[in-house]
Amino acid sequence: MIRLRALLEKELLDVARNRAVLLPVAIAAVVFLVLPFVIAIVIPAVTGESLGDDAGLARVSLLMGPHEDLSTTGRVQLFVFQQFLIVFLLMPVTGAMALAAHAIVGEKQARTLEPLLATPLTTLELLTAKVLGALIPTLALSAAGLVAYALIIAGSAEPGVIAAMLGPRTLILALAVGPTCALVSLQMAIVISSRVNDPRTAQQFGVLIVAPVTALVLAQISGSLWLSGRALGFLALGLFALWILLMFVSVALFEREAILTRWR
């Protein structure tokens, strides 16, 4: 545990000294903070047309349940904010992908991997520190964004929307689905990073990992896929189990005693 903590400290220090690497995540956070308010608050205010007047939106927002305590406009606002919440939660996946993809092959190219492997650090400790080192900074940014998101909803949406937002479904999304989805994706990126010889190759594969996640988000936004709180709970459990499995696969595929001399 001491060794894992030491390497994790190095990872976090490295990101702190190279903040530009998190700039795209920060920009995305701002965009996803602004965009739903433009859609749900600003445009209706400018055009003078209430969201509740849109029959299509009113119908699709019923996917979340009747929410009889809310007006139709409030329910549509809730629907819009819920959709963008998913985008927020998946930000760590896309944001940390570059960090994770670079994690092992980057050390190898900088010739810092060899002294690292000469220490008593185990492969499991090394890979765990690398995943957490990529996840924690983006998760922290995402969490800060979520707090700001909730505060803005409380201040600008219809009465009752924020209370409806902070239900069990949102908590499962924020505390379970988001982090486990990120863990799985980053673990896959680490596997790739330990098998290739070029960070660019690792990043190209990272795009493939992000693709299914993006598809899920698009399905949510379009309203063609709505997962209930219970379904999300099972999804989080499944993702966590998959992460554990992937961790063992990563250790098996790492090939500690060959990685330094494998350049093809």
Added chain:
Amino acid sequence: MISARALSRRFGQRIAVDDVTLAVAQGEIVALLGPNGAGKTTTMRMLAGLIAPTSGTVTIDGVLLARATGSALRSRIGFLTEAPGLWDRLTVRENLRIYAGLYALAHPQRVVDSAIETFGLAPYASTRAAELSKGLRQKIALARAMLHVPSILLLDEPTSGLDPEVTRSVRGMLDERRQAGCAVLVSTHNLDEAERLADRVAVLQTRLLALDRPAALRQRLTTGRVIARVAGDGAAYLNTARAFDRAASIDGGAIVLSLPQGDRDTPAFVRALVAAGADVLEIRPEVPALEEVYLHLMADDARASAVQS
């Protein structure tokens, strides 16, 4: 103690290291000599458990180095890699502190402070590694390798890129580690360094060509000739020398001759010189430098390879 038995490593069809057996005892420094591509770094990496041998074994303090024992055994080894491998964005102190954590040292701060002082790194402690010169980076890597006071040191070119003053202090440190009972294996191109520092020298050219004390290696090429230096020009006494060896010659003002029965002939030769009026300054056997021994071994190996192919 670290020992390798019949250690071999292939990369595809290429044999990098072939059947190397050597041991470094506690309190001993062994220098690993060899040209580029001779397999020095591969041997070092196998000894450190960084790459698996194709065949053969490594034991550390009697324990076989394997996947199951690797983590525990690596904590006994300090390994200086070919490249310093510092994290560029971290400061010198941070680089060392992280490694203190990776070795799970009980008082990391104290250990790091001590290493910074010992290696004279205090002025650079808060400087990022990327901003340092090659020599300083090498020094930090060396401090890192010794941070946990390992009982075995594997050092790949430890004085490469260091100025003479620092090189001397590194030699002093290695000598101290030897006194403390550490087993040290140093790979180097510097024959002078090997001769000064090492108790034994291993000459590697894919396989081990020689492993012995520097003096014993030199003895292999001993010619049986004697060099006599006298005051003034030695040529004046060449005839005296030729009474003992018709082929006696002058080399740089000194008389060079063969005295096959040195114990009997050397005192007689000195007496003859004195009788001829010479002031004898020095009489010594002609001993080849380690460099000559090394080049001779390499040439022998090249000839043997040519014959085989």
